[in-house]
Amino acid sequence: MLEVKEIDVFYGDLQVLWDVTFEVRRREIVVLIGANGAGKSTTIRTISSLLNPRRGTILFQGERLDLLPPHGIIERGVVHVPEGRRLFSEMSVEENLVMGSLYGEAKTKRRDTLRHVYELFPRLLERRKQMAGTLSGGEQQMLAIGRGLMSLPHLMMFDEPSLGLAPILVQEIFGMIRRINGEGVTILLVEQNVHQTLAMCDRAYALENGRIVLSGTGEELSANEHVREAYLGI
Amino acid sequence: MEVFLQTLVAGILKGGLYGLIGIGMTLIMGVMGIINLAHGQLMMVGMYITFVCFHYLGIDPYFALLVSMPALFLLGVAIQKYTLNPLIEVESILPENQVLMTVGIGMVLTEVARFIFSSDYKSVQTSYSSSSFFIGEISFSLALTIAFFIAVAFTLFMFWFLLRTDLGRSIRATAQDKDAALLMGVNAQRITILTFGIGSALVAAAGTLLMPIYYLFPDIGGPFTRKAFVITILGGLGSTVGAIFGGLTLGLAEAFGATYIGMAFDDMIGLVIFILVLIFLPSGFKRITKV
Numbered sequence: 001m002l003e004v005k006e007i008d009v010f011y012g013d014l015q016v017l018w019d020v021t022f023e024v025r026r027r028e029i030v031v032l033i034g035a036n037g038a039g040k041s042t043t044i045r046t047i048s049s050l051l052n053p054r055r056g057t058i059l060f061q062g063e064r065l066d067l068l069p070p071h072g073i074i075e076r077g078v079v080h081v082p083e084g085r086r087l088f089s090e091m092s093v094e095e096n097l098v099m100g101s102l103y104g105e106a107k108t109k110r111r112d113t114l115r116h117v118y119e120l121f122p123r124l125l126e127r128r129k130q131m132a133g134t135l136s137g138g139e140q141q142m143l144a145i146g147r148g149l150m151s152l153p154h155l156m157m158f159d160e161p162s163l164g165l166a167p168i169l170v171q172e173i174f175g176m177i178r179r180i181n182g183e184g185v186t187i188l189l190v191e192q193n194v195h196q197t198l199a200m201c202d203r204a205y206a207l208e209n210g211r212i213v214l215s216g217t218g219e220e221l222s223a224n225e226h227v228r229e230a231y232l233g234i
Numbered sequence: 235m236e237v238f239l240q241t242l243v244a245g246i247l248k249g250g251l252y253g254l255i256g257i258g259m260t261l262i263m264g265v266m267g268i269i270n271l272a273h274g275q276l277m278m279v280g281m282y283i284t285f286v287c288f289h290y291l292g293i294d295p296y297f298a299l300l301v302s303m304p305a306l307f308l309l310g311v312a313i314q315k316y317t318l319n320p321l322i323e324v325e326s327i328l329p330e331n332q333v334l335m336t337v338g339i340g341m342v343l344t345e346v347a348r349f350i351f352s353s354d355y356k357s358v359q360t361s362y363s364s365s366s367f368f369i370g371e372i373s374f375s376l377a378l379t380i381a382f383f384i385a386v387a388f389t390l391f392m393f394w395f396l397l398r399t400d401l402g403r404s405i406r407a408t409a410q411d412k413d414a415a416l417l418m419g420v421n422a423q424r425i426t427i428l429t430f431g432i433g434s435a436l437v438a439a440a441g442t443l444l445m446p447i448y449y450l451f452p453d454i455g456g457p458f459t460r461k462a463f464v465i466t467i468l469g470g471l472g473s474t475v476g477a478i479f480g481g482l483t484l485g486l487a488e489a490f491g492a493t494y495i496g497m498a499f500d501d502m503i504g505l506v507i508f509i510l511v512l513i514f515l516p517s518g519f520k521r522i523t524k525v
Contacts, residue, residue, distance in 0.1 A: 048417060074419035086414035088407045099407050099418045102400055147418070 001026045001186055002047070002078075002155055007056030007066075009039075009046050016042050017210045020056075024155065029177070029187040031197045031218070033231060034207035040190040041083055043207070044157050047188075048080040049073050060155070075103050077154035081161065083190075085144040089133030093124050096132050096143055100150030109152065117146040120176065138169040145176060156180065157188045162196075174200060194231040198222045206231075236371050241493040242486070243372055249485025250382040250389075254440040255458065256465030256477035257392055258433035264409035264472030265429040266318070268332045272340035273437055274458030279343055280306050280438030281454070282351060284445045288358045295358055295445045296380070302442045303435040310434025313339055314427045340455060347452040356450045363446045381443035388439055389478060396474065405429055409472060437462070457501070464508045470518030479519040483507065 002024040009017035017039050024030045032040045045051050047058055049070040058065040060078055068076070079100075088096050097117060101110045118125040121142045127135065132143060141161055148156055158177065162170040170193065178200055181187050191197040198204055198218045206214040206227060214221060221227050255277065262270045283302040287293040293301070317339060318332050365376045396402035407415040408425045416422055465484050469476025484504050491503030511518060 050413060050416065069421070070416040071419045071421045074417065080417050082414065082417060086411055086417070088410045088414065090410055091403070091406065095403060098400075099403060099415075099420075102404065102419050107400075151419070 001061060002188065003057075003059040004043070004047065005057045005059070007046060007053035007058065009042055009051055009053050011051075015210070017046070017053075020207070020210070020212055022205045022212060022215065024186055024188050027181070027184060027186055028202040029181050029189065029200060031189045031191060031201040031204040032207055033191060033194045033197065033204060033221075033227075035230075036192070038207040039210040040207055041159055042210075044080060044159050044188070044190055047073075047078070047157065074151050074153075077152070078157070079148040079151045079153040079155070080157045081144050081148045081159065083159040083163065085140045087132040087135075087140055087143055087147070089131065091132055092129050093132055093135070093143055094128040096147050097124070097150050100147040101152075103151075106150060106152045110150070113150050113152060117149050120149070120179070121146055137164055138166070138172070141165060141169075141173055142176075145173070145180075149180065153185060155186045155188065157190070159190045160192065161189075162191065162193045170196070194227070198227075237493060239372050241489045243374065244378075245486035245489030246482065247375070247378045247382045247485070248489060249482035250385040251440050251443060251481070252461065252465055252485045253478040253481030254385040254388055254443075255437050255462050256469060256481045257389060257474055258436035258440075259462040259466045260469060260472055260474060260477040261405065261429050261436075262433040263466055265405060266332065266426055268330070268336070269463060269466070270336050270430075270433065271333060271459055271463075272313075272336040272343065272455075273433075273462045274460070275340035275343040275455030276306060276310065276434045277437040277441035277458050278347060278450070278452065278455035279309065280441035281445055281448075281450045282347055282356075283438070284442040285351075285356050285358055285450055288360075288445075289356075295360065295442055296384070298445075299384075299439055299442050302438045306438035307431040307435040310431040311427050313434075314430035318430070319423060319426065340459065344452050344455055351452065353451055353453075357448070358445045358450075360446050375447060377446040381447075384443055385440065388436065392436070392474070401428070460501075461504065464504050467508060468511050468518055473518070476519040483519075 004020060004022050007017055007020050008015060020043060032043060034040045042051065046053055047065060049065065049068055053066055060076055063076065065073060088099060097114060098110065101107050101113060106113065123139055124143060124146055127139065132140065135143060161173050165173065174196060177187060177189065189197060189201065198221055201218045203217055204221045205212050206221065214224060214227065259270055259273045280302040283305055284295050284298040287298040287301055288295060317335055321327050321332050321335060362376045366373045367376060396406055404415065404420045405425055407418065408420055408422050412422050461484060465477055465480040468480030468483055487503045487507050488500040492500040495503065
């Protein structure tokens with residue numbers, strides 16, 4: 001479904017990704033693990049066209065995403081739930097959700113999707129008139145996910161959705177991601193919370209210093225000597 | 235007491251127009267993160283368009299809105315698209331230099347106006363320019379009152395637009411978090427162009443509405459840019475509701491200053507309030523209005 005092929009990405013003159021290649025198949029949950037600064041967020045931001053690869057291609061359902069402007073990505077059914085939620089803090093919860101459905105089918109089905117998102121996250125319905133900036137961290141993450149769902153995505157990319165949340169909320173968010181996947185949405189997840197994500201994913205890739213160093217199923221990576229040492233601290 | 239009420243009325247009527255000037259500037263401020271220092275000059279262009287419409291074509295200033303607003307919308311769009319946006323793409327030029335660019339644009343507009351119309355004072359003398367009506371003992375300038383209500387209508391329309399339409403929400407979203415707006419599919423570059431167009435059209439409306447009661451010369455832009463700047467700061471940068479309060483405050487301050495201190499001081503009063511707000515309420519009225 002998504003094929004990232006041999007991309008090199010630079011910030012100015014500084015190269016941060018080398019020859020990164022991976023794929024996400026339909027209905028999978030794929031995880032990118034890696035330490036801080038390994039290039040996980042950069043990879044997702046490049047798929048979202050916020051950054052352009054200097055070499056390589058990104059294909060989604062056969063179409064070149066790397067040639068599209070940032071605002072063209074979501075119209076193709078790829079949505080990015082960014083690190084740190086990045087909500088519109090001076091807009092109400094409902095306005096934030098509406099912002100996720102600006103185009104095409106998502107716009108015509110806005111009402112139905114809104115109802116669906118409120119069913120998934122009853123807390124958001126309770127607070128629909130409240131400014132997004134006044135929500136708690138967990139609620140903000142729910143809103144960020146809800147806003148992503150409003151675009152009726154085929155592929156959802158999550159950048160560190162568990163960051164800064166209490167363990168019980170992390171469970172809830174991961175549960176929600178699995179549920180969304182169960183509804184037919186393909187998932188690409190970037191996480192530092194390696195232990196839990198490897199347990200819930202279909203396949204995983206490990207990024208180190210801007211290169212893919214390992215790939216395999218969740219179990220394979222959990223069992224891998226290097227992963228156990230470097231990420232799981234065992 | 236009568237003098238007081240008369241001054242209050244004059245201040246509020248003027249404040250409504252100032253609000254319209256301020257909203258245009260604050261929208262641009264919010265979305266682009268820059269102060270548009272050509273704002274008053276754009277208004278000046280709108281005023282000259284009104285003058286030409288009236289003088290050569292015999293179009294009433296209120297109908298001239300239908301010419302000046304679209305014309306300034308297009309001028310604003312062109313300025314953003316061809317002079318301001320290209321600056322962002324050049325890495326060696328700091329994005330903040332867009333502000334300098336607006337200063338240059340303001341100068342060009344002023345001198346072009348001087349070239350065409352000379353520095354002479356122009357005015358539009360309509361049948362209602364000096365007519366007024368009375369409610370009780372208080373006199374209302376007819377032209378200013380009409381201008382006030384049209385300004386309020388535009389302001390209300392802008393609120394509806396910003397709060398209730400996808401395009402308006404996209405403008406607010408871009409102002410709050412540009413990257414997030416991009417991720418939601420907002421074409422941020424188009425939004426900046428559109429916003430500059432809308433801001434220019436609004437200030438053109440204010441200029442046109444002022445024409446029946448004001449005189450016009452090429453350098454009138456500078457003082458109005460200054461006023462717009464004060465209004466925007468008073469309102470708390472980027473706040474639309476704040477801009478309305480800022481406009482009213484400045485209108486009232488100028489009116490009371492002119493009545494109780496002296497006509498020559500009306501500009502000074504505004505700047506004194508400006509300084510007081512910077513010292514005691516640095517985030518402007520936004521702190522109070524929260525919007």
